[in-house]
Amino acid sequence: MVVSMQIVLDHDRIFGALADATRRDIVRRAIDGQAGVVELAERYPMSFAAVQKHVAILERAGLVSKHRIGRRKVVHTNLEGLRVARRLLDQYEELWRERVERMTQLVRES
Amino acid sequence: MVVSMQIVLDHDRIFGALADATRRDIVRRAIDGQAGVVELAERYPMSFAAVQKHVAILERAGLVSKHRIGRRKVVHTNLEGLRVARRLLDQYEELWRERVERMTQLVRES
DNA sequence: GTCTAATACCACCGTATGGTTGTATCAATG
DNA sequence: CATTGATACAACCATACGGTGGTATTAGAC
Numbered sequence: 001m002v003v004s005m006q007i008v009l010d011h012d013r014i015f016g017a018l019a020d021a022t023r024r025d026i027v028r029r030a031i032d033g034q035a036g037v038v039e040l041a042e043r044y045p046m047s048f049a050a051v052q053k054h055v056a057i058l059e060r061a062g063l064v065s066k067h068r069i070g071r072r073k074v075v076h077t078n079l080e081g082l083r084v085a086r087r088l089l090d091q092y093e094e095l096w097r098e099r100v101e102r103m104t105q106l107v108r109e110s
Numbered sequence: 111m112v113v114s115m116q117i118v119l120d121h122d123r124i125f126g127a128l129a130d131a132t133r134r135d136i137v138r139r140a141i142d143g144q145a146g147v148v149e150l151a152e153r154y155p156m157s158f159a160a161v162q163k164h165v166a167i168l169e170r171a172g173l174v175s176k177h178r179i180g181r182r183k184v185v186h187t188n189l190e191g192l193r194v195a196r197r198l199l200d201q202y203e204e205l206w207r208e209r210v211e212r213m214t215q216l217v218r219e220s
Numbered sequence: 221g222t223c224t225a226a227t228a229c230c231a232c233c234g235t236a237t238g239g240t241t242g243t244a245t246c247a248a249t250g
Numbered sequence: 251c252a253t254t255g256a257t258a259c260a261a262c263c264a265t266a267c268g269g270t271g272g273t274a275t276t277a278g279a280c
Contacts, residue, residue, distance in 0.1 A: 010259075011129075015128040015129035016125075016126070016129035018121070018129075019121075019122055019126035019129055020122065021121070021122060022238095024198070031202065031209055033209075036182075036257090038255090038257085041113040046238090046240090047239075047240065047241080048256095048257090049240075049241080049258090050240075053237095053238075054238090067259095068115055069249050070247085070248070071255065071256060071257090072255090072256060072257085073257065079203070083203075085199055088134070089195055089196040089199070090196070092137065092221085093189070095141045096141050096192075099141055099142055104140070122274090130268085132268095147226075147227065147228095148227085156269070158226095158227090159269085159271075160270075161256050162229090163267095163268075164268090166228090174228095178277085180228085180277085181224095181226055181277050182225090182226060183226075201264075
């Protein structure tokens with residue numbers, strides 16, 4: 001029985017996944033979509049298993065995905081995951097802009 | 111002796127602070143910059159002290175700051191903190207764009 | 221000055237997280 | 251099909267995190 005893992009793209013997981021320097025570096029490297037987990041692991045001062053766990057956290061957050069190429073699995077960054085995070089920040093900035101506008105309006109009316 | 115607390119604006123703290131629904135909600139509410147910690151705390155199903163800790167985490171991350179108004183302290187969101195996070199995501203998207211461009215170029219040359 | 225509302229801080233507790241080592245699976249290769 | 255390179259997963263450990271209640275500090279109100 002195959003139960004496909006659920007990728008939720010919720011903000012908790014996405015921002016949590018990005019709150020670690022190793023994982024952010026993996027995201028950056030995986031944009032090119034050429035690195036397997038072994039190649040990634042070689043670059044960080046920690047065990048292979050630790051890097052694997054970081055990739056798993058990124059995968060659960062929907063920031064990267066893996067697909068087989070031969071006997072390796074290649075990690076590549078998922079643009080949509082990054083955009084979910086960015087959209088939230090954009091919303092905050094939009095609220096900020098609206099607030100500034102309201103305040104400017106108030107000053108103008110007084 | 112007064113030792114001012116250091117606000118670092120590093121990505122670990124910023125994304126970590128945003129990885130919690132309560133804290134994101136505080137950031138959103140504090141954009142208007144009118145809420146004291148008591149008013150904030152009333153909105154969440156947790157103790158006053160818990161909300162205070164959330165605000166402290168946001169403050170250490172540079173996402174909000176507090177200043178006295180009368181006997182209260184008002185929490186307001188710091189736009190620059192949000193922008194630090196957004197800039198990193200923008201960089202990733204830019205890397206993505208460059209990669210797509212390189213690939214398109216390769217296809218064209220073949 | 222005394223009282224009190226608003227905030228800050230401390231100690232504690234359960235659970236999640238980041239790391240480790242060891243073992244199991246899985247697919248190409250000989 | 252046995253081997254082996256690449257990945258997955260489980261058990262374990264130390265520390266960080268999110269919550270609690272209780273106590274201290276601070277600044278207006280009286």
